[in-house]
Amino acid sequence: MSVECHEHLDCLSDYIDGELDPTLCAEIEHHMAACGDCRIVVDTLRKTVSLYRNYGHEEVPEDAKERLYAVLKLAYRADDQEAST
Amino acid sequence: MEQKPGAPYPTEADLIRALQARDQSAYAELVERYSPTIYNLALRMMNDREEAEEVLQETFLSAFRAVQRFEGRSQLSTWLYRIAYNAALMRLRKRQLPTTSMDEPAQNEEGDIMPRQLVDWTGRPDEMLLASELRRVLDDAVASLPETLRSVFTLRDIEGLSTAETAEVLGLTETNVKVRLHRARLALRERLSSYFAAVDAVRGAQAGRAYVG
Ligand SMILES: [Zn+2]
Numbered sequence: 001m002s003v004e005c006h007e008h009l010d011c012l013s014d015y016i017d018g019e020l021d022p023t024l025c026a027e028i029e030h031h032m033a034a035c036g037d038c039r040i041v042v043d044t045l046r047k048t049v050s051l052y053r054n055y056g057h058e059e060v061p062e063d064a065k066e067r068l069y070a071v072l073k074l075a076y077r078a079d080d081q082e083a084s085t
Numbered sequence: 086m087e088q089k090p091g092a093p094y095p096t097e098a099d100l101i102r103a104l105q106a107r108d109q110s111a112y113a114e115l116v117e118r119y120s121p122t123i124y125n126l127a128l129r130m131m132n133d134r135e136e137a138e139e140v141l142q143e144t145f146l147s148a149f150r151a152v153q154r155f156e157g158r159s160q161l162s163t164w165l166y167r168i169a170y171n172a173a174l175m176r177l178r179k180r181q182l183p184t185t186s187m188d189e190p191a192q193n194e195e196g197d198i199m200p201r202q203l204v205d206w207t208g209r210p211d212e213m214l215l216a217s218e219l220r221r222v223l224d225d226a227v228a229s230l231p232e233t234l235r236s237v238f239t240l241r242d243i244e245g246l247s248t249a250e251t252a253e254v255l256g257l258t259e260t261n262v263k264v265r266l267h268r269a270r271l272a273l274r275e276r277l278s279s280y281f282a283a284v285d286a287v288r289g290a291q292a293g294r295a296y297v298g
Contacts, residue, residue, distance in 0.1 A: 001200060009200070013267035040205045041274070047207040048274040049242055051223065054211070056243035060124045064138045068120065071142045072149065074113050 004031060005038050016046045097161060104152045116145060119162055122244045123169040129239040130173040132228045140176065144169040159253060166246075166254040170236060177232060198271040202278030204285065219280075226276040230269055237262055238269035 008028050014020040015028055032038045060068075069076040094100035094114060103111035120141060127140035147168050155164065227235060240251040241262070248266075252259045 001203075006199070009271075010267070013263070013270055037200075037203050040203050041200045043205060043207045044202075044278055045270055045274045048277055049270060051211075051277075052227075052238075052242050052273070053245070055220075056223065056227075056239075057121070057125055058128060060120055060141070061134075064124070064134075064141070065120070067138065068116065068142055068145065069113075072112070072116065072145055074109060074116065 001037050002035075005035060005041075008038065009041075012042060012045055016042065016049065098157070101152075101155060101157060101161065105155070112149060115148070115161070115165075119165045120145075122162070122240075122246075123165060125244055126166060126169055126236065126239050127173050129227055129235050129243070130170075130232060131176065136176060140169060140172045143172045147172070160250070163250055163253050166240070166250075167256075170254055174232075198268055198275065200271065200275065202275055202282055204278055204282045206278065206281035206285075209281075222277065222280050226273045229276065230272055234265050234269040234272065237265040238273070241266050242270070 008031060011020055011024055011028065015025060020028070028038075032042065066076055094103060094111065100111055100114060104115065123144050124137060124141050127137040127144075128134065131137050131140065144165060148165055151168075155161075159167075227238065230238065236255055237251060237257075240246045240254060241248065246254070248259050248262050251257075252262045255262070257265070
């Protein structure tokens with residue numbers, strides 16, 4: 001990675017979030033057109049974020065929810081879960 | 086007339102009024118709405134399911150005690166996540182042993198995380214990426230971040246909070262949230278890329294052997 005690559009590095013999250021100033025965006029895109037390393041960094045950064053967005057969240061386990069309701073002395077809402085005992 | 090569980094509270098003010106009137110279904114509504122993010126924040130901060138569950142319980146026990154005095158200066162969500170964050174932080178401080186992250190280079194929060202791994206693994210389909218081994222890789226990668234990056238990353242990228250709300254929950258400036266989020270992402274990208282580079286090396290070696298043999 002070159003000095004120029006490093007100059008863009010700090011802006012890459014704003015860039016993939018679509019929050020970067022258009023002038024800087026154009027500069028990054030101009031640089032990326034000629035720089036395979038930066039294209040890879042941007043693509044893998046974007047993919048990293050999307051993997052966690054799509055798969056990083058964990059449901060509260062059903063038994064943990066039951067214990068939570070018990071501790072809080074609330075009637076457990078099984079919601080649409082069928083017969084969760 | 087008794088309200089059904091799950092009765093809708095069209096506005097946040099309706100829910101707050103019902104909570105302050107000690108309406109049981111409003112308490113349950115609060116738990117239903119906010120426990121997912123509280124649990125995920127606690128899980129990523131503690132790296133421990135049992136402790137995450139305890140943080141979840143502590144958060145609502147504190148919130149139920151305090152909700153009568155809730156003045157609506159922030160959103161309910163922000164208020165609850167702050168309680169949860171502080172509860173998790175207290176536990177982390179009580180832990181004598183440092184978390185797994187402490188000797189990771191990524192924890193140098195002020196330093197830059199320069200991309201070293203330049204392998205392109207984005208063409209892989211998610212099904213393949215999400216074999217159970219990769220699940221573990223995703224979890225371990227977040228666990229390897231220092232706490233200051235873990236909480237920001239979890240709220241912003243896993244739970245989808247805005248920069249502004251994340252900043253309010255964690256008591257940071259928005260600029261600081263953005264800087265930390267970027268460092269977290271770069272560190273995670275590095276870990277995932279290293280993982281895929283290693284997978285490819287093994288595959289390549291296997292393919293080479295198969296070809297020769
Ligand atoms: Zn470059």
